[in-house]
Amino acid sequence: MKTMLTALKNQAGIRPDAPAFADPDETLTFADVERISDAAGSALIGRGAKREAVLVFTARSAREIALFFAVWKAGCFYVPVDAEMGENRIRSILDRVRPRFAIADETGRKLLNDYGFAGETLDPDLLIAHAPDADALRAVEAATLDVDPAYLVFTSGSTGAPKGVVGCHRAVRDYAAQITKTLNVCETDVFAMQAPLYVDACLKEILSALVCGSSAVLVPKRLFMTPVPLVRFLNEHKVTTLCWVVPALTLISALHTFDEVVPQHLRTVAFGSEVMPPKQFRIWQEHVDARYLNLYGPTECTGMSCSYEVDRTFKDGERIPIGRAFDNAEIFLLDENDHRADEGEICIRGTSVCHGYYRDPERTAKAFVQNPLNADYPETIYRTGDLGRWNERGELEFLGRKDDQIKHMGHRIELGELEAAAKTIEGVDAACAVFDRERSILGLVYTGPIERSALLVELRKQVPDYLLPKLSRRIDALPLTQNGKTDRKAATALLFR
Amino acid sequence: MEALLEILKELHPETDFETEEALVDRGVLVSFDIVMLITRIEEEFDVVIPAKDITPEHFNSAKALYALIEQLQEQDD
Numbered sequence: 001m002k003t004m005l006t007a008l009k010n011q012a013g014i015r016p017d018a019p020a021f022a023d024p025d026e027t028l029t030f031a032d033v034e035r036i037s038d039a040a041g042s043a044l045i046g047r048g049a050k051r052e053a054v055l056v057f058t059a060r061s062a063r064e065i066a067l068f069f070a071v072w073k074a075g076c077f078y079v080p081v082d083a084e085m086g087e088n089r090i091r092s093i094l095d096r097v098r099p100r101f102a103i104a105d106e107t108g109r110k111l112l113n114d115y116g117f118a119g120e121t122l123d124p125d126l127l128i129a130h131a132p133d134a135d136a137l138r139a140v141e142a143a144t145l146d147v148d149p150a151y152l153v154f155t156s157g158s159t160g161a162p163k164g165v166v167g168c169h170r171a172v173r174d175y176a177a178q179i180t181k182t183l184n185v186c187e188t189d190v191f192a193m194q195a196p197l198y199v200d201a202c203l204k205e206i207l208s209a210l211v212c213g214s215s216a217v218l219v220p221k222r223l224f225m226t227p228v229p230l231v232r233f234l235n236e237h238k239v240t241t242l243c244w245v246v247p248a249l250t251l252i253s254a255l256h257t258f259d260e261v262v263p264q265h266l267r268t269v270a271f272g273s274e275v276m277p278p279k280q281f282r283i284w285q286e287h288v289d290a291r292y293l294n295l296y297g298p299t300e301c302t303g304m305s306c307s308y309e310v311d312r313t314f315k316d317g318e319r320i321p322i323g324r325a326f327d328n329a330e331i332f333l334l335d336e337n338d339h340r341a342d343e344g345e346i347c348i349r350g351t352s353v354c355h356g357y358y359r360d361p362e363r364t365a366k367a368f369v370q371n372p373l374n375a376d377y378p379e380t381i382y383r384t385g386d387l388g389r390w391n392e393r394g395e396l397e398f399l400g401r402k403d404d405q406i407k408h409m410g411h412r413i414e415l416g417e418l419e420a421a422a423k424t425i426e427g428v429d430a431a432c433a434v435f436d437r438e439r440s441i442l443g444l445v446y447t448g449p450i451e452r453s454a455l456l457v458e459l460r461k462q463v464p465d466y467l468l469p470k471l472s473r474r475i476d477a478l479p480l481t482q483n484g485k486t487d488r489k490a491a492t493a494l495l496f497r
Numbered sequence: 498m499e500a501l502l503e504i505l506k507e508l509h510p511e512t513d514f515e516t517e518e519a520l521v522d523r524g525v526l527v528s529f530d531i532v533m534l535i536t537r538i539e540e541e542f543d544v545v546i547p548a549k550d551i552t553p554e555h556f557n558s559a560k561a562l563y564a565l566i567e568q569l570q571e572q573d574d
């Protein structure tokens with residue numbers, strides 16, 4: 001097996017009529033997914049797409065997932081884009097990738113047009129109506145290697161320009177094996193998908209379906225504002241498994257939801273992307289009898305790399321560990337001198353380490369480096385920039401960041417990206433983004449003539465919701481350090497006091 | 498009402514909360530905003546907002562939200 005398309009074909013043969021992916025409008029069976037991806041994949045080949053980036057810009061839907069597979073069947077890699085990413089991000093992606101082809105629905109087409117997209121826009125309905133070309137599909141399959149890219153997803157960059165992470169088929173195949181083993185997925189499992197489809201987080205549910213024949217329902221985003229209807233949704237769809245970011249779970253526990261309704265069918269609850277507060281976690285443990293897993297891993301290593309199955313309770317102030325590396329991956333800590341240590345920067349080696357950043361050799365060279373512990377032959381590891389320590393039980397604990405990266409509303413953010421966006425707005429002279437870790441509040445202090453309200457209106461047009469500051473203040477001058485750099489610590493104190 | 502408007506304006510200074518009547522439906526309040534908003538309201542007004550009352554109807558306008566807070570305060574007395 002070179003790519004996970006073999007697993008899809010297998011499921012379509014074993015259980016053609018079983019649901020694979022569902023959204024509120026449509027449920028696709030495994031046979032549907034196979035048929036749609038055959039048709040659209042053939043159409044792409046017919047258009048001349050070949051081992052290149054294909055933008056997928058449609059509404060978050062079951063069909064979008066099938067279109068990802070169509071891109072694979074054409075021997076290409078998908079670049080998922082969503083309107084909620086905001087204008088800045090989408091423009092930088094177009095700029096970096098310059099794709100020849102974009103599969104886009106009406107909304108996507110309109111926005112691509114506004115942003116001056118120069119390539120060819122393909123209507124998903126027409127692609128899906130195309131006749132499958134078995135010979136062409138077979139030829140492409142034979143020519144595809146497992147080291148070829150599978151997708152390109154973008155993550156926040158500190159200069160404002162996002163980084164495109166190149167995931168390959170071999171790493172995806174490895175991840176599929178490890179994540180299904182860790183979650184202990186079986187064919188009767190039903191996942192509720194919380195993650196957007198433009199981040200690697202959605203691979204857990206997608207790959208589980210391919211490997212195990214489980215199914216996944218996309219949870220409408222608006223439900224993450226109303227916790228009671230959200231839990232009712234889980235019960236209605238008999239959801240057994242959640243792989244959610246921490247804020248999505250604490251939304252339920254913090255707002256007294258379990259007084260009203262409790263999930264009935266959950267067997268596995270996995271969380272990640274942020275530190276789970278023990279107080280919220282205990283509320284879950286008390287009300288929902290399930291296996292709980294804390295997952296950890298950077299986008300640069302194809303999803304998750306590490307897991308801890310909760311086997312005890314945690315008091316306030318205690319850390320829930322991130323546990324141990326997945327099979328076929330090693331996690332080790334390096335101190336300031338690049339020596340192996342019990343506390344230090346979290347480094348990862350294994351098949352899951354991605355190729356690097358797309359058309360970005362400089363930033364690739366900083367994070368994807370020769371293993372400092374291996375002087376004998378070339379071996380690339382990924383330096384996460386996260387700090388960790390091994391506890392007395394031999395479990396890995398996450399301690400924080402080496403730099404200004406934060407996690408906010410389940411997304412990875414460089415404070416520099418918010419600053420760069422703010423500085424492009426007329427009326428902003430200087431800006432400093434700050435973060436209150438205790439309360440998880442993103443803030444912005446700035447100088448310049450623009451009013452706070454006008455600044456927020458402008459920012460809203462440019463950046464995704466999760467990058468909008470929850471607190472902002474205009475000041476006369478940014479505090480500076482002795483070296484003349486913006487003093488982020490002092491600015492943080494100014495805003496949050 | 499003034500205190501509530503202040504909390505809302507702090508979060509979204511760009512919105513006219515006195516006239517806006519589709520805060521949730523039009524996406525002014527975004528996913529996970531709601532936890533911060535409710536925490537602030539519970540502190541400020543010394544009420545507990547039951548989960549079943551966290552609905553678009555109650556959160557679509559400052560007026561509706563204030564009516565909910567008043568109703569919860571009355572129940573408390």
